[in-house]
Amino acid sequence: MSHSIPSSQQASKTPLQSGDALPPVEQHARQYETVRNAHETELIEDYVELIGDLLLHRGEARAADIASRMAVSQATVSKMIRRLNELGLVKSQPYRSLFLTPEGQAMANASRERHGIVLNFLRALGVSDTTARIDAEGMEHHVSDETLAIMQRYTDEKAK
Amino acid sequence: MSHSIPSSQQASKTPLQSGDALPPVEQHARQYETVRNAHETELIEDYVELIGDLLLHRGEARAADIASRMAVSQATVSKMIRRLNELGLVKSQPYRSLFLTPEGQAMANASRERHGIVLNFLRALGVSDTTARIDAEGMEHHVSDETLAIMQRYTDEKAK
DNA sequence: CATTATTGTTTGCCAAGGCTAAACTATTTG
């Protein structure tokens, strides 16, 4: 196969993390499965959380607001609302503002809480506000309870 | 719009992180856009990184190995390989082991490096190895360079 | 070397999550 394996072209500080051998197949598989599962609920959580936030801060949650805050077309939002309805997370009448069902409320609260912990942790670490918000928006869905607890503790310590 | 605003029903420790008002629309939109963009490349990166790791640690990367390590059907892998080929990331002949193109190598190296930084950071924070691996698999795709640098620094400090 | 086992590919199916264009409803305003 010739010569190459260009591989280690970093003179980085990490001691060539390929020092980590491949994990056993089943464990490795569980990693990817967990990520796939997270991706199934991610969008739903973001919608529900946003709807909850709009209700809290604005008093109402309209499809147009969701569309502009998510940078997505109104058609996309409308379709998603239908799904959230079917899932029993929102209650909506055509052409009117949205509301969350109790289940939706619960999900919104849980998501908001988790999101906040991750965001505050990043801030405590020293990440700038804008970046912290961007990173938290994605990271929040991939943080286990174990890690979340550690983040919370770290943030509390830091706040002395 | 009637009466309700069911809102705040948590007695949580976080000082009601809704103390964070909604960010300006454009900034908020950029958060979600960044996440959507990450999700477009995520899977590709995971495949390429895994292929690179298999080549490094096993000397060859076969579709069957990828399928079992990702807990996905061989059909799915086969289809994905075709895409990676079209993207110029892998070079493959039917029924033979895979190889990475230079572009693929570069992506594999970059992904592995970033993945390693996140993983080691979580370990340094005190997260258990298994959990750290699971969380890192998802988080790695949502961590900005700014945050990455801070994680790296934290890990180095911790290692004294 | 013939058979069986393993591995890889193709095909056809599905759901999610985007989009645009067009139709419909509600609200505002002249």
Next chain:
DNA sequence: CAAATAGTTTAGCCTTGGCAAACAATAATG
């Protein structure tokens, strides 16, 4: 109160990323 504007939904299209089943190639084995 009619028309214009703003908001919402529907229809139809596309790409991704999954699957199972049938088929093809290669490898292993008696």
